Amino acid sequence: MSDAKVEEVKQKPEQQTVFEKGEEEEEGEEIAYTDIYVRFNDDQEKDYCFQINTKTRFRDLDRIFETLPLSLRPSIFYHARPIGYRKSTSPGYLTEDGNFIFDNDAGKIKSSIFPPDELINNHVWPGQLILPEWEFNYFAFYSLVLALLAWLYTDLPDFISPTPGICLTNQITRVLSSIAVKYGYNGLAAKLMEDIEDDVSIPLQCIFFAFHVIKLFFLFGFLYTGVFNPIKLLRFNLFGNSNVKLNVTKEELVELGWTGTKKATIDDYKDYYRELKIEEHGGMIPAHQAGLFQVIKHLGVQLKEGEGYNTPLVKENMDRPLKEIVREAQEDASNFKFKLSYEWFVELGYVFAAQSQDKEGKELTDLIKQFRRYGLIASNEKIKTVVQARKSQEKFEVPLDERPLKQLPVKGDQKPTPVEGAVVETVEN
Incomplete structure (x- = not known):
């Protein structure tokens, strides 16, 4: 399901x-x-x-x-x-x-x-x-492997099989032929038997067997990776x-x-944030004029050891005041480590409560879902101060179109030659 x-x-x-x-x-x-x-x-x-x-x-x-x-x-x-x-x-x-x-x-x-x-x-x-x-579940694993190997054995080419003629597909065809005869479809039964009794050349047998091997590999792959992952298989346990x-x-x-x-993935969050903020600004051009794309280029930050959910859950961290976190972010941004505290989550809750106080019905439900999936999409100055301090430590790669023009040494009256690939013409109004 x-x-x-x-x-x-x-x-x-x-x-x-x-x-x-x-x-x-x-x-x-x-x-x-x-x-x-x-x-x-x-x-x-x-x-x-x-x-x-x-x-x-x-x-x-x-x-x-x-x-x-x-x-x-x-x-x-x-x-x-x-x-x-x-x-x-x-x-x-x-x-x-x-x-x-x-x-x-x-x-x-x-x-x-x-x-x-x-x-x-x-x-x-x-x-x-x-x-x-x-x-x-080793029992399930080896049971299935043995079943697939048995199936593979039955499909060995007849010219090398110790027991030729036991192909599982052929056995099923024989059963279907018997059923057809029982219900009076003699022509269909004869056609089915004709297909399995015709001589098949050795090269063609090898080709069929190769396809069968590939088919079983794909089947095993679907099961092992969970692509096909039923609650129950054939109603058995x-x-x-x-x-x-x-x-x-x-x-x-x-x-x-x-x-x-x-919960959203990082890519989901970035895509959602971009689309939502562009919509809030009324389109791409107003968003660009407001500097939104500079924010989107370096959206959020990956935390490191000792930060975020790697923060030890001890009394010192749990009881740490929010004002202390904000003060450290302001006074020493270059060495600031973002350790969690309960007051941080309380602050997130206060901001969310303020944003949701005038919402009701479906609008409130959608806002709650958004919060649980993406977190806040707008915050206050305390939160922004901490986030920006942590982001300031990262060395973001400058996009090509924002790098300063690099030039080769000038010889005589020769005009400066920009380094290839480093130039994107910028028109300033």
């Missing part, structure tokens, strides 16, 4: 900010809500947002894989449910307005597997990526999940924390 067949949950607006306050337990302890992302199919383009609370444990994530009517493992050669969960500790990509996009190393730089009874909230930053740990649910209710999705929103 495709992702589109899972109904997206339209949650209440007040339940969708970065940090939320929820109901209180009997003891008076308040439960807060936040978002995390869970990677499906071990695919960086399938990082889905889930809303959890401060009481959610890692073992509670198992319900996702027990409930959703989707094949979420990397391929049929893995067990249907993960054996544990890690968090991605790759720093990530800092967007132009202070949010984070998971980079290409998000699935490679990760923590150890967490104990299942540990509270998720104690181990991850808001919006951090959770990586299911998948166990390889050899490659699938015997307890898979084919129907799921809206209430079950709400209980899971399912939001239906998929």
Whole structure:
């Protein structure tokens, strides 16, 4: 079943900010809500947002894989449910307005597997990526390999096969011919038998066998890479999940924390930002005049070790005041390292709340989806100060049409000769 067949949950607006306050337990302890992302199919383009609370444990994530009517493992050669969960500790990509996009190393730089009874909230930053740990299914792998090899053996050319005439395709043809005879289609049956009884030259047998080998390689490749990744294969549990649910209710999705929103990749974010800002400016020319394309050329920044989601989740960092982060960015931008703190996420939540306070209905729902997928698209001065300080450390490559004109040494009255490829004529009004 495709992702589109899972109904997206339209949650209440007040339940969708970065940090939320929820109901209180009997003891008076308040439960807060936040978002995390869970990677499906071990695919960086399938990082889905889930809303959890401060009481959610890692073992509670198992319900996702027990409930959703989707094949979420990397391929049929893995067990249907993960054996544990890690968090991605790759720093990530800092967007132009202070949010984070998971980079290409998000699935490679990760923590150890967490104990299942540990509270998720104690181990991850808001919006951090959770990586299911998948166990390889060796029985399924070798069973399929043996089946494909057996199929390949039956199709060996007759002139080299120890058991000629057992081609699987021919056996199926014989069965079809028998069925045709049973129902009175003698002409069709004779035609089918004629096709398999005709002598085939040795070169043609070799060509057919070569095509068969190629076909099986493609079939195995589709299965191994997960291009073909069914929940169950032929209704058997050899490659699938015997307890898979084919129907799921809206209430079950709400209980899971399912939001239906998929995190953007870095390229997705850049494309969306460009299109949205051009539209806001009223077209390409007004956007160019406003200097938008200078921003787009160096949009956001890739964070490094010790920054972003690579920030240790310790009290010193968690309690770090936002004003301290802003002050460091202003006073020492060249050495500034962007370490996370809870106040940073609170600030993002305040900005989002201000942007959404006059929205309702579909407009609010779309804004929430945009925030979960791309982060903020407009921010305040505090956030911009930190982002620009971090970006100032990067040495961006200057585009060809913006490089100063380089000239060869002038000899006598000879006119300067620009270096080939370094000149693009610029007309200034």
